[in-house]
Amino acid sequence: MSSLLSPQHIRQWFYPGPMRVFTTEEMAKAGTQPWPVAVDSYVAVNLLVLLPAMVWTQHGRGWLTQALWWGMLCALSVSTLFVARSLWKRPTRARLNLYCYGATLVVLALIALLIREGHKDWLVRENVSIVVALVGVLSAWWMLTVFRVQQIEARLRELADQEAALRLQTRLAAAQIQPHFLFNTLASLQHWVDTGDARAAQLLRDFTAYLRATLPMFERELQSLDDEIEMVRRYLAIMQARLGSRLVFRIDVPGGLDVELPPGIVLTLVENAIAHGIEPQLRGGRLDIAARQEDGRFVLTVSDDGPGLTPGWTEGVGLSNTRRRLAAAFPHATLTLADAHPGCIATLTA
The missing domain is CATH 3.30.565.10 (Histidine kinase-like ATPase, C-terminal domain)
Structure with a gap:
């Protein structure tokens, strides 16, 4: 219980992300893997598949609801991919939290704008969907950052093992x-x-x-x-x-x-x-x-x-x-x- 209440664990609730920070040299050495473009294709295909399904489920709820949901889905997908690519290039805790808190503030600003324009009833109906979408995006960024950090650490360990083996081979050859x-x-x-x-x-x-x-x-x-x-x-x-x-x-x-x-x-x-x-x-x-x-x-x-x-x-x-x-x-x-x-x-x- 004491470990769960340690300052380090408590800080993760408000400032989550990996503690590991890579130097420029480490990123140049082990972080050069290209962004998996299959992710872009996967997101695009899912948007096309979800379009008729969303039109069907939102039928009768007004064109505004359908347009807003489709627009939000497209904007969410594009921005999510943009942020994901940025985190892939530089998977730092500070950058992850900047994007997470920034996205949360943008969503809150949009909610305030919709309330001001008289769409409070729509927000009440869709509040669960909005929260689920936001949590899903933030969780995806967090998991991507953790995965990327672990990938780079594994590559650094592999390179270190190769260098150690090479040094050992050099010494054995000399002997x-x-x-x-x-x-x-x-x-x-x-x-x-x-x-x-x-x-x-x-x-x-x-x-x-x-x-x-x-x-x-x-x-x-x-x-x-x-x-x-x-x-x-x-x-x-x-x-x-x-x-x-x-x-x-x-x-x-x-x-x-x-x-x-x-x-x-x-x-x-x-x-x-x-x-x-x-x-x-x-x-x-x-x-x-x-x-x-x-x-x-x-x-x-x-x-x-x-x-x-x-x-x-x-x-x-x-x-x-x-x-x-x-x-x-x-x-x-x-x-x-x-x-x-x-x-x-x-x-x-x-």
Whole structure:
């Protein structure tokens, strides 16, 4: 009982409506659903259907009664739709109450005018119908506003869940950046240090720079292409230190391209090319990374001269995660793998 008598509940009787207020950014993000035009058609059809029924029920009560009722019904329908569209665009409690109290005042003014013009008897006969119509319209506005607020809130929650899933996928992808690569690099570094190999110092510098570049991936949703390529350079420097002359690579990516990608996307493609195209061959191989703008779209290719795609090959976890993260960030982006004869080429278009 105390909750029913709380100031918040009591206020709803005099100032009803949802408490939630959306910012301009939230409306732009989740409130862009178009007005359902089927509602307009539904109202128009009902007006046509009600016309003969109303003429029949009002027969014998005078042309004024029939005209007033039909005119009020049409005006009520048009104004109700106008207000409903406004509430759909901006479903706020203040706007709802402005329209509700405004409509009530208009009806009271019309009643006063009709009484002044000598139609008090007609008003006495039709008072129940007038009250029912007014309450019905106000209730429809209230329900529309509540529904619209709940719709936008649901869309905001859905978008928030999608963003959270994308962040989680980014962190999982970053955590899956080939742990064996890290262990193998540390093992090589330890061996070179133990044997006094001069390559240890440079490998340690490249490995430190690589970790410095990759650790922020856990916190970013997108990163610039320049940062991504720098991370790839550090990775390739480490792999070249380990593989020596077995790895030859070329990076043809113009600096300053205004492109952002989910972190680790290019790195995953490069790792995949080395793991399946370079390392399995005793002679090693060549890796080429290129990027360009083509017809207003960004195109990046990662190719190797290895054995190519094996018959019946399937995507691994890393490539599947890459495809999902890319689709979540850029719905129209594509990622394809094809035989390059020799080797394999991965093409990313965004």
